[in-house]
Amino acid sequence: MGRRRFVGMAAVAAGVAATSHGFAADLIEMPFENGTRELVRYPQKRPLIRLTARPPQLETPMSVFNESLLTPNDAFFVRYHLAGSPPAQELLSDGVFTLSVAGSVERPLELKVAELKSRFEVSEVVAVNQCSGNGRGLFVPRVPGGQSGNGAMGCARWRGVRLADVLKAAGMKAGAKQVLFDGMDKPPTGTIPDFVKVLEADQALDPDILLATEMNGEPLPWLNGFPLRLVVPGHYGTYWIKHLHRIMVLDEAFQGYWMDPAYRIPDDPCAHVAPGSKPRRTVPISRFNVRSFITSLAAGSVVREGEMVRVRGIAFDGGAGIREVVFSEDEGRNWRRAELSPEIGRFGFREWTLGWKPVGKGERILWARATNRLGESQPLEPLWNPAGYMRNVVEPVKVRIS
Ligand SMILES: Nc1nc2c(c(=O)[nH]1)N[C@H]1C(S)=C(S)[C@@H](COP(=O)(O)O)O[C@H]1N2
Numbered sequence: 001m002g003r004r005r006f007v008g009m010a011a012v013a014a015g016v017a018a019t020s021h022g023f024a025a026d027l028i029e030m031p032f033e034n035g036t037r038e039l040v041r042y043p044q045k046r047p048l049i050r051l052t053a054r055p056p057q058l059e060t061p062m063s064v065f066n067e068s069l070l071t072p073n074d075a076f077f078v079r080y081h082l083a084g085s086p087p088a089q090e091l092l093s094d095g096v097f098t099l100s101v102a103g104s105v106e107r108p109l110e111l112k113v114a115e116l117k118s119r120f121e122v123s124e125v126v127a128v129n130q131c132s133g134n135g136r137g138l139f140v141p142r143v144p145g146g147q148s149g150n151g152a153m154g155c156a157r158w159r160g161v162r163l164a165d166v167l168k169a170a171g172m173k174a175g176a177k178q179v180l181f182d183g184m185d186k187p188p189t190g191t192i193p194d195f196v197k198v199l200e201a202d203q204a205l206d207p208d209i210l211l212a213t214e215m216n217g218e219p220l221p222w223l224n225g226f227p228l229r230l231v232v233p234g235h236y237g238t239y240w241i242k243h244l245h246r247i248m249v250l251d252e253a254f255q256g257y258w259m260d261p262a263y264r265i266p267d268d269p270c271a272h273v274a275p276g277s278k279p280r281r282t283v284p285i286s287r288f289n290v291r292s293f294i295t296s297l298a299a300g301s302v303v304r305e306g307e308m309v310r311v312r313g314i315a316f317d318g319g320a321g322i323r324e325v326v327f328s329e330d331e332g333r334n335w336r337r338a339e340l341s342p343e344i345g346r347f348g349f350r351e352w353t354l355g356w357k358p359v360g361k362g363e364r365i366l367w368a369r370a371t372n373r374l375g376e377s378q379p380l381e382p383l384w385n386p387a388g389y390m391r392n393v394v395e396p397v398k399v400r401i402s
C-alpha cells in the first residue's frame with residue numbers, strides 16, 4: 001500500500017502543490033463529517049478533490065479561486081450523474097459527433113461542430129458555473145447527496161454560438177413550450193433515467209445562452225463537456241448539459257426524473273423550509289442567489305498583530321451583478337465596505353479587496369457579505385432545504401492573530 005499524506009486546508013490554501021507519487025494519494029480534510037477526500041489527477045486536470053470515482057466528481061480546492069478570477073480549465077470542477085459518464089472520447093471525435101435539432105421545428109438540423117462554428121455568429125460570455133449542491137456537505141442537519149464543500153463552482157470565458165440563432169435557423173414553431181437538451185452520456189442500465197434537462201421555450205431564446213465549444217480560449221476539456229456544452233449564464237450547472245448532442249423542441253411540458261422530483265426547490269423566495277421538514281410546493285431550481293467568499297485567508301491561517309493584511313475575495317450572483325461587499329471581523333457588529341475591482345462580466349466572479357490591520361491576539365472570525373444590484377444579499381444564518389441546494393450563508397473564516 002502506498003504512503004498517504006495529509007494536506008491540511010491551510011496548507012493547500014497556501015498553495016502547497018499536491019503531487020502524486022506512485023500509489024500514494026494526497027488527502028484533504030473537508031470541514032464536515034466524513035470529509036476526508038483524495039486529491040486525484042484526471043486527464044487534462046491537475047489534482048482535484050475527488051468526491052466519487054464513478055462517475056468522476058471533482059471539486060476545486062478553494063486556493064484556486066485566489067489565483068485568478070477565471071478558473072483555469074485544469075482546475076475546473078467536474079460533476080456527472082450517471083455511473084457510465086463521461087462518454088468515451090471516441091464518440092466525441094470530429095468524425096462521429098453531431099448535434100441534432102429536432103421536434104417542433106420547420107427544418108430539423110444535423111450539424112458537425114465545425115459546421116456550427118462556420119454557420120453561426122461566434123459569441124462569448126464570462127460566466128460562473130456552479131452546482132446546485134455546492135456546499136451541500138456544510139448543511140446542518142445533514143442532507144443526502146454529494147457532500148461537497150464550496151469548490152463545485154468556477155468562472156470561465158465561454159465561447160460558442162447562440163442557442164437562439166440555432167433555434168431560429170431550425171424554425172422553432174410558434175406553439176413550442178419547452179426545449180429539451182441531452183448529452184452523450186447514457187445510464188448504464190434501464191433503471192436510471194437518462195440525464196436530460198429542459199428550458200422554457202421563451203427562455204431558450206435568451207441571447208446570453210450559448211452552445212459553447214471553448215472555455216478560456218481552449219477547446220472544452222473532456223470532463224467539462226467536449227466538444228459542445230450548453231452555457232446558461234446565471235443559472236445552476238444542472239442546465240449546462242455537457243457533450244450536448246440532441247436538442248428537441250417540445251409542444252408539451254416535459255415529465256422526467258431530472259426535472260421532477262430532482263432539482264426542485266421550495267417555492268418560497270428564499271428556497272428554504274424548517275430543518276427536517278418537507279416543502280409543500282416546489283419549483284425547478286433556476287438562478288444563482290448571491291454568494292461571496294474570502295479567498296486570501298483560509299480556516300487556520302495565521303496573521304500578525306498590527307501588520308496590515310490585504311484581504312481578497314470573490315462574489316457573484318445570477319446576473320444582476322454585485323453592488324457591494326462588506327467585511328466584518330467581529331461577527332457582524334461592525335462592517336466595512338470592500339473595494340470592488342472592475343466587473344469582468346455581470347455573470348462572472350467579482351473581485352473585492354480590503355486592507356485589514358488585526359488588533360489583539362487570538363482567534364478571530366471573519367465574514368464577507370455581498371449584495372447585488374437588486375438589493376439581494378446573503379443570510380447570516382444558513383437556510384435549509386431537503387436537497388441541500390442554494391447554500392449562500394455568510395461563510396465564516398476562523399483565523400488566528402499572533
Ligand atoms: N451530459 C451531462 N451534462 C451535465 C451533467 C451530467 O451529468 N451529464 N451534470 C450537470 C451538472 S448537475 C452540473 S453542476 C454541471 C457541472 O459542469 P462541469 O462538470 O463542467 O463543472 O454539468 C451539468 N451537465
Ligand SMILES: [Mo]
Nearest residue numbers: 131132237238
Ligand atoms: Mo449540479
